[in-house]
Amino acid sequence: DVKVTQSSRYLVKRTGEKVFLECVQDMDHENMFWYRQDPGLGLRLIYFSYDVKMKEKGDIPEGYSVSREKKERFSLILESASTNQTSMYLCASSSGGLAMIEQFFGPGTRLTVL
Amino acid sequence: KQEVTQIPAALSVPEGENLVLNCSFTDSAIYNLQWFRQDPGKGLTSLLLIQSSQREQTSGRLNASLDKSSGRSTLYIAASQPGDSATYLCAVRGGGGKLIFGQGTELSVKP
Numbered sequence: 001d002v003k004v005t006q007s008s009r010y011l012v013k014r015t016g017e018k019v020f021l022e023c024v025q026d027m028d029h030e031n032m033f034w035y036r037q038d039p040g041l042g043l044r045l046i047y048f049s050y051d052v053k054m055k056e057k058g059d060i061p062e063g064y065s066v067s068r069e070k071k072e073r074f075s076l077i078l079e080s081a082s083t084n085q086t087s088m089y090l091c092a093s094s095s096g097g098l099a100m101i102e103q104f105f106g107p108g109t110r111l112t113v114l
Numbered sequence: 115k116q117e118v119t120q121i122p123a124a125l126s127v128p129e130g131e132n133l134v135l136n137c138s139f140t141d142s143a144i145y146n147l148q149w150f151r152q153d154p155g156k157g158l159t160s161l162l163l164i165q166s167s168q169r170e171q172t173s174g175r176l177n178a179s180l181d182k183s184s185g186r187s188t189l190y191i192a193a194s195q196p197g198d199s200a201t202y203l204c205a206v207r208g209g210g211g212k213l214i215f216g217q218g219t220e221l222s223v224k225p
Contacts, residue, residue: 004157043203043215058212090157102148103213105158
């Protein structure tokens with residue numbers, strides 16, 4: 001079974017802090033994704049990566065950056081956290097290169113920015 | 115721009131009933147459609163993936179159909195159980211590889 005893990009289930013940070021969210025997958029998938037999920041807005045894609053050191057902006061990249069130095073790890077970085085970044089963050093991975101077949105999700109990180 | 119709609123937003127049924135969840139999308143040029151389940155406060159669990167060339171997929175009590183030309187998919191759940199209570203999300207993959215999600219249907223199965 002594919003396993004996607006996220007470094008924290010719950011995280012509380014202060015406004016202005018730099019925040020790192022880590023995601024690791026164990027199935028040698030080429031593609032990895034970061035989403036945020038908010039009530040009434042659904043899931044929205046922040047960034048994705050289809051290879052090591054490659055990244056593509058999703059629908060809402062502002063205020064975020066990403067890093068993919070190793071195939072199994074994809075990090076989401078909030079350079080200066082703000083209260084409007086309080087959300088549930090979900091990481092996903094898929095195989096198939098640009099074909100991007102089935103996506104598998106991690107358990108999520110609920111981030112609260114005070 | 116692709117839009118995905120799920121109706122109803124919430125559904126409550128008694129245990130044992132068969133039920134259908136609906137998903138519609140505006141652009142029929144999709145590569146695949148995926149159904150997910152999400153329990154409160156948790157991540158998404160993939161249930162079924164239908165490629166654009168397929169008409170349906172089955173897994174246990176779940177059956178998903180796809181009618182690309184009309185922009186519709188249904189998820190059929192047979193003999194519902196309280197453990198099926200969750201939010202069900204559909205997502206379509208178009209060009210560029212991105213998944214576009216619906217808002218979900220919150221299902222409650224009463225014992």
